[in-house]
Amino acid sequence: MNVLSFIAKNALRNGRRVTLTVSSVAVSCALLVTLQTLQRELTIPPESEGASLRVIVRNKVSLMQPLPARQLSVIERIPGVVAVSPFTFFGGTYAGETVTSFAQFAIDPERFRGLLVEGRIASGDYDDFVRDRTSCLVGADTMTRYKLKVGDRMKFTGTFYPIDPDLRIAAVFAGTVDDRGVFFNHKLLDDVTGGGSTVGTWYLRVASAKVAPDVITAINAAFANSSAEVRAETERAFQMSFMAMLGDVKSLTLSISAVVVFTLMLVSVSTMSMSIRERFRELAVLKALGFRRREIFSFILAESFGLAFVGAVFGIGGTWLFWSHINLQKLSNGFLIYFEVTPRIMAMGGTVAAVLGILSAIAPAIAVARMSVADGLRTLD
């Protein structure tokens, strides 16, 4: 019998305890990884290469404050701007649903063509969308979710604007980070935006990521001290500011993760010391046979480390499998989109488990090192 199989036999001899220890470490690791993923989802918006090329211009007062439509001609002339379209959040509810489950935007179809960078037209005809004022461009995910096909109609109830558009699906887009949106012609909002004199925001594309800062400065400067001062920022910065509004939710997730780690530690430390205490007499025999403290410590360490490792593999691997095979977007009604368990988060979970394995070996190891062989041999319990 070599050392490794000795350690393995020792670890596995109480099947029930092994199962319980591994399961509790696994559950805790799973929770930790899930919470970290949630935290990531809430703080870091999905990244796409186009996001640094696109700029959103909103009213400096707040996102809800409209911008004058006349700003278009000024923005268009700024060097570095490739395409620009009005971009107004409609926020309607679809087919009698009570909450807005996907975003709708009013845009200028002709101008918007240049803004759909990563996206491609999966079916239908974009030109048809440009021609027909009462048609819409729909994301592939929304098409699948409601089992729609090109030519079907979508009816929305306006929550911010007092109109209820009834739109024909002209084209479907796919391949963007979020294939859920519905886009329709801004002209439909003319009646409720003072004859088309205001827009929600401007959405524009710049020639390259390098010129983006200059374009942003130029736009901000162009409307400084006017009646409608603006705030231009890259799409990514815009998304980040939205996430920042979630406020204390972030710190809350962090503190819950801390509590979970703490619980994890307690459980495994107590289990490890329990199983060592049970074997005090045996360890005394080992000592009597001439094993050194260091060797005994490494036996204990290897055992607790091994248990923590197996628990972590089950917990982290299981979580990864679970979240990558479940359609969370559907379950959470579009609130959580990616929920990607990244290698970084998995590594963090693994590190916590490893540290735990080491920590929980220390207390029993000290107890064993301190005991005298004679006392150990006399222990009954």
Added chain:
Amino acid sequence: MALPLKYNLRNVIVRWRSSMATVLGIAAVVAVFIVLRGMARGLEASSGNTGDPRNVLIVRKGSQAESGSLVSREHFRTLLYMEEVARNERNEPVISAEVIVMVTAPRRDGSGEANVLLRGLTPRGMELRPQVSLVAGRWFEPGHHEAVVSQRLARRFAGFEVGGTIRAGPTTLAIVGQMDGGGSAFDSEAWLDADEARSIFERDQYSSILVRPRDEAALIRLVKKVEEDKRLTLRAEREVEYYAKQTLTAKPIKIVASLLGMAMSLGAVFAAMNTMYASVASRTREIGTLRVLGFSRRTVVACFVIEGGLLAGFGGLVGCLLSLLMNGYSAGTLDFQSFAETVFQFRITPDLMLLGVAFSVAIGVAGSLLPALRAARLPVISALKAP
């Protein structure tokens, strides 16, 4: 005959090291569960606590929140002269047409910016909301670009103290006072004059109308009248009912609390089981003795289940005490309906704590049932021979 509780209690104490680990583990689980529920409770309370049952709030049909609603001036005039509307001592109709706008302001802690909800209202609007009181400075005067902010909001946003300013594009509003909304949704608002708000933010229309009908019968008539009038395209409902429905933000937190509670309790059950199995294993001879003395299997099962419940229940109590530390903690997040920052207080209520303790006892019982059955099934003779 049952075993005295003292036996269980002493057993828990004698094994204090593993007992403590279990107690603390369960305490952490229960504390997280209660705090999350307390957060959802706080969010619900701030909207549920808002409004006067005698008031009717009128918004545009189809809008989900006041902030997304539009009410034209003609509609306001129609409502103004309805006979159902109560009159005050100066014979003015008690009705307020209000404007909801948003400004982006920097947070005090430097964690970025958030939207602040500004309500433009009239003196009638203030009469209609007796739960709001001034706590510092004075009320705003129309025409002077002045505003009053809620005290709780002022703690979260930079420059919101009396004497500070709110920047709204080229205009700045001077903050002349602070108010207290008494834990209602008004604690997340800043107030200014309605017409001034309309001119600063270039709003042609109002957002909502708050009205006090003469009496209960008039209230029901008014709601019906607004509902049936095809020209109005408005929706009227009791102010309290409107706010009670604004709970969209609390919902995901409640779901997270339940899911997290379930997952964490699973881990806690494993931990409790571990402790109890070890406890049974080291007491084999004792259990044999008890059986020889005539205690039935059922008594032994009950004894261990009670011990597990006791241990976990104690953990639950510690968890409750820990969660109490968060009671009243003021936090803010994005309200999913108004898109503005909503300020709320964690509310750790007695019923939540009771739920937490019950939850912990359930964990203890679930975790000790299998070990208890094992203890009862031990063959008496070999148990007595155990070391």
